[in-house]
Amino acid sequence: MSAGSVAVVVTEDMGIPTWDLYELSIPCTVFGKPQPDLADPWYDLRLCGTGGGGQDGPPVEFGLALRTPYGLDDLVGADTVIVPSVPDPCVEDGRPLPQGLVSALRRAHDAGARMVSLCTGAFALAEAGLLDGRRATAHWMHTAQLAERYPKVRVDDSVLYVDDGDVLTSAGLTAGLDLCLHLVRRDLGAHVANQLARRMVVPAHRPGGQAQFIDLSVPAADDKGLGPVLDWARARLDQPLTVEDLAQRAVMSQRTFYRRLQAATGTTPLQWLLNQRLGLAQGLLESTDLPIEKIGELSGLGTANNLRHHFIKQVGVSPSDYRRAFPQAAPESSPAP
Template sequence: MSVGTVAVVVTEDIDLPSWDLYEMSIPCTVFGKPQPDLADPWYDLRLCGTSEGPANAPGPFGLALRSQYGLDDVVGADTVIVPSVPDPCVEEGLPMPAGLVKALRRAHEAGARMVSLCTGAFALAEAGLLDGRRATAHWMHTAQLAERYPRVEVDDSVLYVDEGDVLTSAGLTAGLDLCLHLVRRDLGAHVANQLARRMVVPAHRPGGQAQFVDLSVPAADDDGLAPVLQWARANLDRPLTVDDLARRASMSARTFYRRLHAATGTTPLQWLLNQRLARAQALLESTGLPIEKVGELSGLGTANNLRHHFLKHVGVSPGDYRRAFPR
């Protein structure tokens, strides 16, 4: 089948070198290099600047991008990818480039598949393409996305969201997961798996898998709580209760609850669960211990209980999580 033209939007003031460059390089790597032994024809990739001349001004290291394509080519593409938007449009709420927003709307109306990586979701949202849809972005920016665009159902945990004709991903490597997902949709699992192998990355991390955010709550600034929380982390394999922690802190259960919530923003039981999940993640990432032993050492109990909590809070099974971190 013909997979068509992929237009990657490059705003003129993208910050190079930076994470923006990494996210822009992902679709270039996946769609820009022909793979005739896997599929022929391959994608027709076009870097599309948002203004005439250079796609961006030289950055602090003298790096600049130029492209022969512009916003008119965005409108004519089969797939449009927005890897990122200028930081001031996210951090300071400055207006999105009007020409870009108009081009995204026209491309969608013409039937293009619309894709964002990381903060590119802000551009799709500004164009109204995420209204009434589930979407994601890097977890550091999802609160701003939800506040600025209340009609968007923002999910701050997943790697990517596939809404059919509109797809969004979290930041950095999650963009690679989404691009490989597009290849899998277009050309099948075999092609996507072989391409992932050539890139030396996991063949498939499902979109529902959680962004790998540290689930452990930061240590409290409250000096009175620090010793007991440190002790609890060292004894997660024991059956701990809120009363146990309160007694060790020489507080009533009610006072301990109030102090911990004020210091960490979470309840004692949720704090314990987060610590246990974080311990299980570390063991799965760094050891070959059986799932049953991981459940025991993390205090999550049986293998079935560990799987239950992983599926609910991390989005994948312990086995799938381990496979994403080959040792």
């Protein structure tokens, strides 16, 4: 399955504050560096400046500048268009967005592009009318302004990102990374997304419905921390595991373990186990020809019906449909992990 082309908007006419530079760096890191051992070809990334192609790039704090040969016209024809953020005056002061940008976003969407916003980039998609009647999100500091300015948008400030098919939006900062990895997972499968996340030293998958308001501090990785017990659990996903089992392994009370895991991952122990098992099932569906019943058993989800129930609820498609969507891996029967 082809990764496709990704066009990233750079709003160069108003400059890029340091805060937004992080959001710009995310798609560059995820989609811009070839990963031939994971997928070849990788994504074709272009930075498209609002000032037109071939211009000296926008000023960035700390003496940095960007230069790109691509302009807004190059958004049309891209498979995916990403708006990392918009300048602060457009959010805080209601300053109009460049009409050239708004028009280009509409044309790109009409041409069939998948439209994506990170953080305040949602304001640009909303201004183009692409979020009307849709559920969308942005950084929680700006969702009230987004809802007030664009009442046709169903703003949800409680999630990391929203996947509405051909239009996707994320909260700010690290939530943008979650959404970009989600796109890789959609395009190239769970195995590729998980390996890429591992190289970036970030969690492989945080579901979009996870709350924005979480403490992402990671416990110390000593013998009494969570790292060893989570690795232990991942190696035994095919076995019955309870919160009591994990807490005992971590030498903690169940209440302490629950609190520590939620602080570190933003999710409950049972939801963490479900996410890990679904991730294992995705990998097995992509890389083996094992029967659905066997994959349910190996992933710890039990029967084929139970696997199907959780897969449709969390992933959005049935296990069989998911397997058909990723035929690039040569089927190969595999022993139990």
